[in-house]
Amino acid sequence: MSQDKPLSGIHVVEHTSGVAGAWAGRLLAAMGAEVTLVEPAALSVLRRTAPFLPSGESALFAYVAADKKGVICDLETETGRASLASLLTAADIFIDDTPVKGRASLGIDEAGIAARYPDLIHLSVLPFGAFGPKADWSGAEINLIHAGGEGFLLPNGLSANMFPDRPPLKIAGHFAQMQGGVVAALSALSALWSRKGQCVDVSIQDANAAVGAFAIQRFGDGSVEHRLTRSFRYGGVIACSDGYVELLTLEERQWQGLVHLMGDPEWAQDPALNDAVARSNSGDMINEKIRAWACQFEVEDLVARAQELGVPMARYNAPHQILAGAHEVARGAFQNVQTVADGVIKVQAAPFRFADAPVGIDAAAPQPGAHQYILDATPPVLSKRVTI
């Protein structure tokens, strides 16, 4: 299933403890870069972060560290700093998420790195960036999804209808930090493209404001969004007899398909509903009808019939349904990875591919210090990039 990966020959050294920096490294590794994760003696905190596999190993670490090499290197010691120096000599990109004020003592401050490695892309990934009044602020996932604006706007739709008085809701997992990781990887590769060694300063807050940019534009248009009013006027999360579907009809023909799917009920024949704006304004009534109708059917049956009629509808898939999904299996979206403690697990290599075949995963997340030999070679023996 593997193919020539686009970043073959690019070397990345990753010194991270958070999800954002780790995700940046992981995306680069998935695309073929050789990524060496530098861990302290106490090991990456992500190895101790939920969720856990049956053995007690972290599923999060198994996911975000797949395809990386791992060395233990204590930057508090001179030997550790010398080892890192040797790695950086041959690296194209250095990913670091050490808080700014902790960098100089470890020898990884911006000025020092720039002076010693003028061709290196020094990628800093921090909750609020390395510059500005909040550069030293801490930020966990729940803080960052709200600092970027999207947290305030969630939930919407059915959940907001059911629980209008509850506090806002975060997105599952590490959504905000992963946005930071994607922006970081994009920015580092763009800097590398420019052939200018430099520091790239990524703020996870900024990354989230960027993906939430429409809220800012709509604010500029004079429209202040709120989770209780941002919902689509009809459709959205719809309960069936055995689960939930998402239904969204933005185009006229899709609405007509939905009416047909519902058996052309009399209420839907009202001429007042022919106009999209009027229909939208009758959203509460329409949703009441849709919900009363949909709860009689099973998800699978309804989705199949909707798709035949060109009505955009999707099952809210639980994880096990995704892993077993015919589409995902056909595309090889998840690949078997052999682990030491949990046998074969499935890992998604990357959310994009460069040919029909997915990019392959060559190795499970590294055991602690599994690639310590890299530090023994001076300078490290690394394959050369060929640039034409």
Added chain:
Amino acid sequence: MKPLEGLRIADFTVHAAGPFCTHMLSQLGAQCIKIESSQRLDIFRKPHAVYGRAGPATFDQVASNKLSVRLNLKHADGVALAKRLVAQSDVAAESFRAGVMQRLGLGYEVLRAVKKDIVMVSVSSSGQTGPDSHFAGYAPLFGAWGGLGYLTGYEDGPPVEMRHVMDHSVGMNAALATVAALHKRRMTGLGSHVDVAAREVASSLVGEALTASSAGVELERMGNNDPQHAPHGIYATDTPERWLTVAVTSDGEWKALAEIMGRPELANDACYATGAARIARRSEVDGFVRHWCKASDADTAAALLQSAGIAAHVSWRASDIVADPHMRGRNSIVEVTESNGKTRKAIGFPARFSKSDAPGMDRGTPGLGEHEDYVFGDLLGIGARERARLVDEHVIF
């Protein structure tokens, strides 16, 4: 120079996800030529009624900085012109349903024939292959298919639909993969067809839950809770809708929080001394914080908690973001000038570069066909008489 200056994109993308990809690349310095036609406007340029009013949705942010031309891709001469444009480009980006570009006569093999090392990026709901590849979809459906929607929600509530952050996550990933493919071209001389499936982007954002599931560990919705840390959540403050997020991730932080809350006795109470103990008494611990926050000013409390090393931030609205000195100082919030001279606030590129020129938006939203003199005249070398014919025959239309 901006990092990607010198690159050119023939941009066939529509809606949100694809245009956000090219929007990012454009801000990074690539020249992006947006291709539409008056017969088939980008749906985001058109008014629609989904929010209960018939106004244009949210076109300006992602269209800014792009050049605009009209091309009727239903006309053979329009397709021929599109190919000439691709021949002058490094990247061809599209976001139609899988198969539409082939039907238009602009599939990857065709584009490769006119530009052998073209990087084509295709953004779609379910990818270019597989049984569902023909499905149309929008952000909430991507989230539903990919598991992100299922796992998001209150513990006792339904799944939650993802909105345009989902689209834009797809676009951001697509931009990343495009630049990676350009590196491959630089190193090997070979182009690529980049296939970005939105539902797979949704899955990637909960990949640890999927990996856990493959080993028999099923995760469910957990609201704002964290499986390992408490207190952890969002709390009402002394002002309605001014919520404060707090995440205590160590025992030391808990002690500091207890002091700040004026409850020093909690700091040394064995009932709350460890993460596991606080998780076991999560509702009690949350109650302490809720009580304190209820009487606190959110911004003051956030600063106070941060000064003690505790992760805290106010739940920000758009009005907070545009006014924030931190983000303005970072050029995360910028002013964009439209062609009518009016300025508006927009989100800038979310990273700073120490040696390249700052990414950003030099122009506002392009009018339809605003840059045809440059693109058809200067770039493709089409003379005035030929252009007039193409306009008359609804090729440039």
